[in-house]
Amino acid sequence: MVMDESVNPRLDRLFSALADSTRRSILMKLTNGDEGVMELAAPFDMSQPAISRHIKVLEAAGLVTRHRQGTHRMCRLAPDALGEIEPWLDIIADRYRSNYNRLDAVLETMKPSQQGDD
Amino acid sequence: MVMDESVNPRLDRLFSALADSTRRSILMKLTNGDEGVMELAAPFDMSQPAISRHIKVLEAAGLVTRHRQGTHRMCRLAPDALGEIEPWLDIIADRYRSNYNRLDAVLETMKPSQQGDD
DNA sequence: CCATTATATAACAATATGGTTATGGATGAA
DNA sequence: TTCATCCATAACCATATTGTTATATAATGG
Known part of the structure; x- marks a missing residue:
């Protein structure tokens, strides 16, 4: 896969x-x-x-x-030689950001109920 | 140097x-x-x-x-891992573009007077 | 303590990389 | 043609990379 x-x-x-x-x-x-x-x-x-x-x-x-x-x-x-690199960097950056957003959402969900857990 | x-x-x-x-x-x-x-x-x-x-x-x-x-x-x-790459790409791209601009200027200068010399 | 699971390290082999010197081919000038 | 210049290729060597298997270490659970 x-x-x-x-x-x-x-x-x-x-x-x-x-x-x-x-x-x-x-x-x-x-x-x-x-x-x-x-x-x-x-x-x-x-x-x-x-x-x-x-x-x-x-x-x-x-x-x-x-x-x-x-x-x-x-x-x-x-x-346009280096142009091939930028799309790859963008994909990584985008996926990374969207993951961080999801993580933020999870943390937001947890915050009201409890905190202090690391 | x-x-x-x-x-x-x-x-x-x-x-x-x-x-x-x-x-x-x-x-x-x-x-x-x-x-x-x-x-x-x-x-x-x-x-x-x-x-x-x-x-x-x-x-x-x-x-x-x-x-x-x-x-x-x-x-x-x-x-910020991949962030280090972007500045380098930018420097290359900037220098390349400015060179192309200079080249365009030179070609523009040459065009009225003469062409055909390679 | 012992077993299990997760991961690192060691030892090894095959191939890739990056440098060297020596030499060959291509182009332009005399 | 002959020579000089620009560059590529060949042969070679040292080291790095990448995979393997076997084994060691670390944390967790019974």
């Missing part, structure tokens, strides 16, 4: 890609505009192949797209 | 914890209220120790808290 849509490989890849400081840094940098791999790699104390693989992970997660531009392979932040 | 606050172990742990369907399922289940480990484990085709460790990961990420209740160790969704 699947209780929700939590079994979601796309979301797995998205969150997994975001779970690395280097990759989040790369994304932040890309908000300033497209950049090549070498420029992206520059600030990091890490080899170019390492950065290449981080970019590959971001690409696989749908967070980054690429296109050739001369000898450069430009990286671009995918427009 | 650190260009942003992306080097953030807390965020690492948060995203990493969310990058697993089983753990997201557990979180969803907890929006219905507190539950013990056995109840949480029930829907999964997985051993109890496996679920115990998933819960431990969620706890370490600050997504879940626990308290004893008789022989049960009840799991509870941490109230």
Whole structure:
């Protein structure tokens, strides 16, 4: 019995890609505009192949797209990439709130009769 | 030169914890209220120790808290747990939008004089 | 005390992740 | 063609993650 849509490989890849400081840094940098791999790699104390693989992970997660531009392979932040996360956050938040409301109602029911029980 | 606050172990742990369907399922289940480990484990085709460790990961990420209740160790969704993600999403989204605005401006500037250069 | 139930921990194996160096392929310039 | 630059891939290693089974610990009840 699947209780929700939590079994979601796309979301797995998205969150997994975001779970690395280097990759989040790369994304932040890309908000300033497209950049090549070498420029992206520059600030990091890490080899170019390492950065290449981080970019590959971001690409696989749908967070980054690429296109050739001369000898450069430009990286671009995918427009609606992070948008997939928000619905999930909203679902959690909504369900959580509605549960708290129910809990409040229960507590309200109990209050007149007795209190002091923890 | 650190260009942003992306080097953030807390965020690492948060995203990493969310990058697993089983753990997201557990979180969803907890929006219905507190539950013990056995109840949480029930829907999964997985051993109890496996679920115990998933819960431990969620706890370490600050997504879940626990308290004893008789022989049960009840799991509870941490109230503001996911709240830490939203600011980061907002920063990314804001920077991305402002960049797009700048890009639009540049394109607007280029349009009257010339186009066709890629 | 002993048994039961709930949960954690230990020990282990398989696979994933993230880094390295070395090298290969693609593009543009001379 | 030849060279330099940009980037990807291969091979490799160390560590982390995720599952397993077996066992230990904690609380509760007879």
